[in-house]
Amino acid sequence: MPKARANAEDGRRRRPADGGYARGDETRARIISAALDVFGTHGFGGASTRMLAESAGVTLPALHYYFDSKEGVYLACAEHIAEQLDGRFRGLTHDVANALAGAPPPRARLLDMLLTLVDGFADFFLGGHELEKWVMFIIREQAQPTKAFDIIFERVMQRTFNTLATLVGRLLERPASDMEVRIRTFTLIGQLVFFRTAREAAVRLTGWRDFDGERLKLVKRVLRTQIAAAFAPEQKLSRRRKS
Amino acid sequence: MPKARANAEDGRRRRPADGGYARGDETRARIISAALDVFGTHGFGGASTRMLAESAGVTLPALHYYFDSKEGVYLACAEHIAEQLDGRFRGLTHDVANALAGAPPPRARLLDMLLTLVDGFADFFLGGHELEKWVMFIIREQAQPTKAFDIIFERVMQRTFNTLATLVGRLLERPASDMEVRIRTFTLIGQLVFFRTAREAAVRLTGWRDFDGERLKLVKRVLRTQIAAAFAPEQKLSRRRKS
DNA sequence: ACAAATATCTATCGTTTGATAGATATTCGA
């Protein structure tokens, strides 16, 4: 009479933590993928376990077999998002982080790096379709943060923001901890992310349902123009000319 | 044997559409106020009718007496938000709309109007506390818009955005329908609203739990600087200097 | 003051929810 390794302390049978079959991994991944979509669209409370199961093409108990509870599925989604974003953002910021660690780059090079970075973020945020539901997943967490937010914040947001803030800080000749630097960094991201957080408003106000090549180019050009202007060294505030 | 006017066609007793007692109005208002908070925090699916009732200090059937259903409460919240935002935004944009309808103002005056407008929006978005839950209510609608979004969009967003876009258009010497104008207007709003849509992220990245006097001033100064720079007439793109 | 109109209450309905038990099917190393 074999003692199932999969038995938890309380005796409930769950997927073993160490490995398992390849088929199980596939099912697990399918559940997360479907759950990201359902949670993103309906929120935690609005999504039922039966919705999640049907959307993933599995039966109800499969969710508990792999994730123990509805909340477990939710947190696994957060882990997935954190993992994916971490990978992509590291790819984008890698060169910048290296350049900032070495000898101080000239100002023009700093601005160039910032513009390139924003360009990359624009491609990622506006170009891809998979991201849509991730953004809503994260945005919903802002009203009442759970463990899911901690996961994503600590693994992705903090480091990515600090890299950006350091770059902005160099352009303003201030430390990344400076409050003006951090506020400016924040508004910079806001310009971009708003197209996703206020998706439906954006769709109705522009008439664009998605960002194809030319449209994405226009958005990027606008961002480039505005950021270049905001960080132009000659820039002086309140220089006004009557009439 | 009096025939209750409050009887609906199906015989269910509901609050009469035409008037009622003052006490009822008060209760109705209290329910909406509480519901805005609960829906904003937990979303439509995450909020239960019992949560709504307890939070408003009424019993469960009161919700159906006043609003017929959970969805009815939700839509009444949307009406309330639309009404409030409409009032405030009209106040802010009134002078601008008038000035744009008359003789073309000089460029410096246009920029001044834009900066004043953004200043007003900043006060409203970051200053007041009541707005927090409204923003989340609206943001949640972006994932899967319901009638609630139609109400708020048609009554507030469309007109407010068009006023802003017209102003931005004048500064760029283009019509409000121009796509670059609309994109720039959108990023402009995004800078500001992001502090609310990504509230928890903002809190953790700045350490600020709210925006008191000095903090609000800093945000406003940053916005003013960036917007003034973005619309400076001498602004030229991609003027780069090697090293 | 009293009756019609309005408002609020207690108690309960049928359904959906998250979760579990226990049987059955599949996988894969020995």
Added chain:
DNA sequence: TCGAATATCTATCAAACGATAGATATTTGT
């Protein structure tokens, strides 16, 4: 190829859900 390990299924539970019926309390014009 056999059998332990892993995966999936059907059937069901108790609790919470949105909603309603019907009794009771409050308000207001006369």
